[in-house]
Amino acid sequence: MKSSCIAAILLLAFVAPSLAQRTKPPPDYKGTCSDANCHDGYARxxxxxxxVSxxxxxxxxxxxxxxxHTFKFKGATAEMCSFCHEEGHPGSVQHGPFSEGQCTSCHDPHAADAAFFLKAESTSALCADCHADALEGLTHLHGPVAAGGCTACHDAHASNFEAMLFAPKTETCNKCHSEVRDQVMDRAYIHQPVKEDCTLCHNPHGGASRMLLKTSVPQLCYECHEExxxxxxxxxxxxxxxxxGQSCLNCHDPHASDFQFSLLKDPMTLCLSCHDKKIDTPHGPVADMKKLFAENPSVHGxxxxxxxxxxxxxxxxxxxSLLKKEYPESFYTSYAEEQYALCFECHEADMVRDERTEKLTNFRNGDQNLHYVHVNKDKKGRTCRACHEVHASKQPNHVTDSVKFGKWDLPIHFDKTETGGSCQPGCHKPYKYDRSSAVVNVTKPTTDTGRSANREGT
Ligand code: HEC
Ligand code: HEC
Ligand code: HEC
Ligand code: HEC
Ligand code: HEC
Ligand code: HEC
Ligand code: HEC
Ligand code: HEC
Ligand code: HEC
Ligand code: HEC
Ligand code: HEC
Ligand code: HEC
Ligand code: HEC
Structure with a gap:
């Protein structure tokens, strides 16, 4: 309670009787108490x-x-009031000054310029007299609070709900924000805390920004999402x-969504809403993914x-590249299975592990495993990117169109057959492979670029 509040009450207690003495009526006075020059202030x-009237x-x-000319009260304040007004106010949550019978800490028993004979010029000023701390430090006040309506949400006397609200917390909010309730109810995924209590995130009185958040995003989210x-x-x-930018809110709706994980859009559209252009970063440009998908119809599973x-x-x-698991960053690397944890989460590591196979991979010449040949090397093993495009491609088997060689993009022409295929990278002669009858690729170097001259795989 503010000390001015207490001071005012003490002041009344001492000053009132002395005033009354000074202005006592003559002994033969026949008028009423509120006639001219006496207690006529109330009527104005x-x-x-x-x-009183x-x-x-x-x-x-x-x-x-x-x-x-001294007076005593008929009884304790609350008793006097309950002589005409119903005693008490039903509700399990009682407001301190109400349940303690301090009716006159809020109401003037005689008259006032504010409705309900309130002792302050408005309800919010009255409440603020004892609860200044509820609004302390809030730079943006909530609509109804700014409008002075503490009693838009709180009953001044008592109620059955926490903090003497007229309804449970979330229902209180939904009364005025039915648009939020409707949006939320319609959605397939509702963020758990929104079902529980709006005030887990919003301060009902105000906040540091218009959105009345208890803390700003992402800190707000971190409080519950430590991982x-x-x-x-x-x-x-x-x-x-x-x-x-908006941090978490760049991608998530804080209330609800039709997409899993409360995403603003389906994940693909969401990612491509920013990755629809080349993005320059200190460690080089990030490719325009939207263009990549538009130009390459065969997308990875x-x-x-x-x-x-x-x-x-x-x-x-x-x-x-924000990858989930290990994947080599360079073009060549010494082979170790765990370096390819990313791919082997979904694909069989055996595909690269065994030198000879009849079934582990279709990329073989007879029973010679060509994945093994290219990738599984102590030094300078090729990484998957030498031949595959992880996102999308034009060629079958997600074979890449081209390979980076210095500053050039050297095209790879991949021709598939029933039982094998051939590949003509821009850097050397074509190679062929065939699963049913192994092709003998010619090892002799040649300056001729004709497709007939096959070479041994390296
Ligand atoms: C409903 C009860 C009630 C009625 C009716 C009432 N009073 Fe009071 N009066 C009080 C209370 C309670 C106080 C103590 C001051 C406070 O708590 O605000 C008080 C205080 C006073 C005081 C002290 C100074 C002040 O104004 O606070 C005077 C004088 C006074 N009343 C005069 C009157 C007169 C004259 C009438 C009739 C015209 C009247 N009262 C009717 C309850 C009442
Ligand atoms: C003798 C009967 C009587 C007593 C005692 C009495 N009141 Fe009243 N009160 C009334 C009447 C009649 C009204 C309605 C007329 C009006 O608005 O003034 C009323 C109205 C009110 C109102 C306004 C209600 C509204 O809807 O506008 C408040 C607040 C109030 N009283 C508070 C008190 C308090 C506090 C006390 C005790 C200090 C008290 N009353 C004691 C008769 C009484
Ligand atoms: C903390 C301040 C506060 C206290 C203490 C308080 N009131 Fe009120 N009272 C209010 C406010 C504010 C309103 C107006 C409510 C609204 O805006 O709807 C009100 C309204 C009223 C009304 C009119 C509406 C109704 O509910 O019938 C009466 C009568 C009343 N009070 C009587 C009392 C009595 C009797 C006490 C003491 C037992 C008391 N009040 C204590 C703040 C208070
Ligand atoms: C005369 C001082 C006083 C006034 C005026 C006052 N309050 Fe209170 N209020 C208290 C006290 C004392 C408590 C109980 C102590 C506490 O829990 O902090 C309290 C508690 C509360 C609580 C917390 C209840 C809970 O369960 O946590 C709310 C909400 C509240 N008041 C709202 C209001 C509103 C709204 C107004 C204006 C209509 C108001 N108060 C006016 C003194 C006051
Ligand atoms: C939009 C509805 C709404 C309005 C308007 C509102 N409050 Fe509250 N108030 C609440 C809710 C909801 C709580 C419960 C907060 C919680 O549990 O975190 C609350 C809690 C409180 C409390 C308990 C202590 C605290 O801060 O948590 C006090 C005191 C309080 N309000 C005072 C006021 C005062 C004073 C006003 C007017 C200036 C006011 N309220 C206006 C909804 C409102
Ligand atoms: C009495 C009606 C009322 C109640 C109850 C109410 N609000 Fe509001 N709220 C408003 C108004 C009016 C605005 C201001 C709208 C504006 O400025 O466009 C507002 C603004 C907001 C805003 C800021 C967003 C914006 O568009 O400005 C948030 C967040 C908000 N309220 C949350 C809540 C929460 C949470 C609750 C429950 C604790 C709640 N409101 C209860 C009337 C209410
Ligand atoms: C998990 C935290 C969280 C919870 C719980 C939550 N909100 Fe919000 N709310 C936010 C954030 C964050 C924003 C700001 C969105 C923005 O800036 O685009 C917001 C914005 C709002 C807005 C203004 C923008 C709009 O969507 O209209 C309103 C109104 C609102 N919330 C009401 C509510 C209500 C009502 C509830 C309870 C049913 C609630 N909020 C529960 C975090 C939350
Ligand atoms: C008051 C605690 C709380 C706050 C604050 C909070 N969350 Fe949550 N959130 C939860 C709970 C509880 C769940 C459901 C359990 C789980 O999946 O962990 C959840 C689930 C989620 C989910 C998964 C939804 C799904 O469909 O599985 C996402 C995404 C999420 N929150 C994002 C956010 C973001 C973004 C913010 C900040 C704007 C935020 N949360 C603030 C408590 C919170
Ligand atoms: C670029 C978009 C994006 C941003 C920004 C973003 N998220 Fe997510 N979030 C996702 C996606 C997509 C998922 C789905 C699962 C996944 O991809 O890991 C997700 C899943 C979640 C989940 C549920 C699953 C889990 O990992 O626990 C939570 C909780 C979550 N996000 C919270 C946050 C928080 C908090 C922030 C802000 C720090 C944030 N997100 C920022 C896209 C985003
Ligand atoms: C709000 C815009 C935005 C959204 C939405 C977004 N990104 Fe990004 N992303 C960026 C920016 C900006 C970069 C540039 C590098 C950096 O700052 O991290 C980037 C970089 C990346 C990188 C390369 C990281 C590196 O350091 O090389 C990957 C991978 C990536 N994003 C994946 C995704 C995925 C997957 C999604 C969808 C779940 C997504 N992004 C959604 C803005 C976005
Ligand atoms: C099968 C695994 C896989 C999936 C699924 C995947 N990516 Fe990637 N992504 C990668 C790998 C691996 C890299 C690193 C590329 C490299 O260096 O070979 C990468 C790199 C990126 C980059 C950085 C590109 C650059 O130029 O640095 C972005 C942006 C990106 N991915 C976005 C996405 C988006 C958006 C999606 C969903 C539409 C997605 N990725 C799905 C594996 C994947
Ligand atoms: C999350 C699971 C997943 C991960 C991780 C994954 N893939 Fe795949 N991959 C698939 C699925 C499903 C298919 C089958 C559909 C298709 O052709 O895209 C596939 C197909 C392929 C194909 C074409 C196979 C064919 O028969 O044509 C290649 C090549 C490929 N993945 C390479 C990779 C590489 C390289 C990596 C690691 C960078 C990788 N994948 C990571 C799921 C995954
Ligand atoms: C030298 C080029 C080359 C390299 C390097 C390469 N692949 Fe392949 N891969 C191919 C070709 C060509 C095919 C198509 C075989 C066929 O169907 O005729 C293929 C097929 C696949 C398939 C389909 C299933 C199968 O084995 O036939 C998967 C999955 C695959 N590769 C994953 C990978 C992964 C993971 C890596 C890296 C560890 C990788 N590839 C490295 C050329 C390569």
Whole structure:
């Protein structure tokens, strides 16, 4: 309680009797208490309490000593009031000053310029007198609070709900924000805390920004999503989408959505809403993915399922390109199975492990495993990117169109047959492979670029 509040009450207690003595009526006085020059001030207020305007002062005051013109109260304040007003107010949650009978800490018993004979010029000023801390430090006030309506949500006396609200918390909000309720109810995925309590995220009175958030995003989200917080903070490779702009809200709807994980759009459209252009970064440009997909009709399995997250961790990752698991970053590398953990999450590692096979892969010449030949080397093993496009391609088997060689993009012409295929990279002569009868690729170097001259695979 504010000290001015207490001071005012003390002041009344001491000053009132002395004032009354000074202005006591003459002994033969026949008029009423509120006649001219006496207690006529009440009548000039905008709102005058029924018994006062009826001159029924004695319902509350009894003359104690006629000579001194002193009065005592008929009883404790609440008793006096309940003489005419129903006693108490139903509700399991009682407001302190109400249940303690301090009616006159809020109501003037005689008259006032504010409705309900409130002792302040408005309800919010009245409440703020004792609850200044509820609004402390809020730079943006909530609509109804700014309009002065503490009682838009709280009952001043008592109610059956927390904080004397007129309804349970979320219902209180939904009364005015039916548009949010309707949007939320319609959606397939509803964010758990929204079902529970709007005030887990919003301060009902105001906030540091118009959205009345208790803390700003992403901190707000981190308070409940520690794992994501760690993912973002510990990321060796951060994602601009998370660290810039609206942060989490670049991708998630805080209330509800028709897409899993409360995403704003389906994941593919979402990613391509930013990756629809080349993005320059300090470590080089990031490709225009929308263009890549538009130009390459054969998309890789997980992407056909709209699952960029089959390979990427959107929030931040320890691996380059936000990859979920290990994958070599360079064109050549010494082979180790765990370096390809990403691909081998969905594909059989055997495909590369065995030198000879009749079935582990179709990329073989007779029983010679050509995946083994190219990839499984102690030094300078080729990585999958030498031949495959992980996102989308024009050629079958997600074979890439071209390979980077220095600053050139050297085209790879991949021709598929029933039982094998041939490949003519721009850097050397074509090679052929055939699963049913092994092709003998010629090893002798040649300057001729004709397709007939096959070479041994390296
Ligand atoms: C409903 C009860 C009630 C009625 C009716 C009532 N009073 Fe009071 N009065 C009080 C209370 C309670 C106080 C104590 C001051 C406070 O708590 O605000 C008070 C205080 C006073 C005081 C002290 C100074 C002040 O204004 O606070 C005077 C004088 C007074 N009343 C005069 C009157 C007169 C004259 C009438 C009739 C015209 C009247 N009262 C009718 C309840 C009442
Ligand atoms: C003698 C009967 C009587 C007593 C005692 C009495 N009241 Fe009233 N009160 C009335 C009447 C009659 C009205 C309705 C007329 C009006 O608005 O003034 C009323 C109206 C009110 C209103 C406004 C209600 C509204 O809907 O506008 C408030 C607030 C109020 N009283 C508070 C109190 C408080 C606080 C006390 C005790 C200090 C008290 N009353 C004691 C008779 C009484
Ligand atoms: C914390 C401040 C506060 C206290 C204490 C308080 N009231 Fe009120 N009271 C209000 C406010 C504010 C309103 C107007 C409510 C609204 O805007 O709807 C009100 C309304 C009223 C009304 C009119 C509406 C109704 O509910 O019937 C009466 C009568 C009333 N109070 C009586 C009392 C009595 C009797 C007490 C003491 C037992 C009391 N009040 C204590 C703030 C208070
Ligand atoms: C005369 C001082 C006073 C006034 C005026 C006052 N309050 Fe209170 N209020 C208290 C006290 C005392 C408590 C109980 C102590 C506490 O829980 O902080 C309280 C508690 C509350 C609570 C918390 C209840 C809970 O369950 O946590 C709310 C909400 C509240 N008041 C709202 C209001 C509103 C709205 C108004 C204006 C209509 C108002 N108060 C006016 C003194 C006051
Ligand atoms: C839009 C509805 C709404 C309005 C308007 C509103 N409140 Fe509240 N108030 C709440 C809700 C909801 C809570 C419960 C908060 C919680 O549990 O976190 C609350 C809690 C409180 C509390 C309990 C302590 C606290 O801060 O959590 C006080 C005191 C309080 N309000 C005072 C006020 C005052 C004073 C006003 C007017 C200036 C006001 N309220 C206006 C909805 C409202
Ligand atoms: C009495 C009606 C009312 C209640 C109850 C109410 N609000 Fe509001 N709210 C408003 C108004 C009016 C605005 C201001 C709208 C504007 O400025 O366009 C607002 C604004 C907001 C905003 C800011 C967004 C914006 O468009 O400005 C948020 C967030 C919000 N309210 C959340 C809540 C929450 C959470 C609750 C429940 C604790 C709640 N409201 C209860 C009337 C209400
Ligand atoms: C998990 C945290 C969280 C919860 C719980 C939550 N909100 Fe929000 N809300 C937000 C965030 C974050 C924003 C800001 C969105 C933005 O900036 O685009 C917001 C914005 C709003 C807005 C303004 C924009 C709009 O969508 O109209 C309103 C109104 C609102 N919330 C009401 C509510 C209501 C009502 C509830 C309870 C049913 C609720 N919120 C529950 C986090 C939350
Ligand atoms: C008050 C705690 C709380 C806050 C604050 C919170 N969340 Fe949640 N969130 C949860 C809970 C509980 C779940 C459901 C359980 C789970 O999946 O962890 C959830 C689930 C989610 C989900 C998964 C949804 C799904 O369909 O599985 C996403 C995405 C999410 N939250 C994002 C956010 C974002 C973004 C923010 C910040 C704007 C945020 N959360 C703030 C508690 C919170
Ligand atoms: C709000 C815009 C935005 C959205 C949406 C977005 N990104 Fe990004 N992304 C960026 C920016 C900006 C970069 C540039 C590098 C950086 O800052 O991380 C980037 C970089 C990347 C990178 C390369 C990281 C590196 O350091 O090489 C990958 C991979 C990526 N995003 C994947 C995705 C996926 C998958 C999605 C969808 C789940 C997605 N992005 C959605 C803005 C976005
Ligand atoms: C670029 C878009 C994007 C941004 C920005 C983003 N997310 Fe996500 N989030 C996703 C996607 C896509 C998923 C689905 C699962 C996945 O890809 O890992 C997801 C899943 C989640 C999940 C549920 C699954 C899990 O990992 O626990 C939570 C919780 C979550 N995000 C919270 C956040 C928070 C908090 C932020 C802000 C720090 C944030 N997200 C920023 C795209 C994003
Ligand atoms: C099958 C695994 C896989 C899937 C699924 C996948 N990616 Fe990738 N992505 C990769 C790999 C591997 C790289 C690294 C490319 C490289 O260096 O060979 C990469 C790199 C990227 C880059 C960075 C490109 C650059 O120029 O640096 C972006 C952006 C990207 N992916 C976006 C996406 C989007 C958007 C989706 C979903 C539509 C997606 N990815 C789905 C594996 C995948
Ligand atoms: C999340 C699971 C997943 C991951 C991770 C994954 N793939 Fe795939 N991949 C598939 C599915 C499903 C198919 C079958 C559909 C298709 O042709 O795209 C496939 C097909 C392929 C094909 C074509 C096979 C054929 O028979 O034509 C190649 C090549 C390929 N993946 C390479 C890779 C490489 C390289 C990696 C690692 C960078 C990788 N994949 C990671 C799921 C995955
Ligand atoms: C030298 C080029 C080359 C390299 C390097 C390469 N592949 Fe292949 N891969 C192919 C060709 C060509 C085919 C098509 C075989 C056929 O169907 O005739 C193929 C087929 C595949 C298939 C389809 C299933 C199968 O084995 O026939 C998968 C899956 C695959 N590759 C994954 C990978 C992965 C993972 C890597 C990296 C570890 C990789 N490839 C490295 C050329 C290559």
């Amino acid at each position: 207020r905008t709102f005058v309490h029924g018994p 009826a001159g029924a002062c004695e319902t509350c005051h009894t003359e104690e000593n006629t000579t001194d 994501v917080a760690t993912q973002v903070k510990d990321a060796k490779v951060p994602h601009g989408a998370v660290t810039e 997980p992407i056909a399922q709209q699952q960029c997250s089959g390979c990427h961790v959107t929030h931040g990752s320890p691996h380059f």
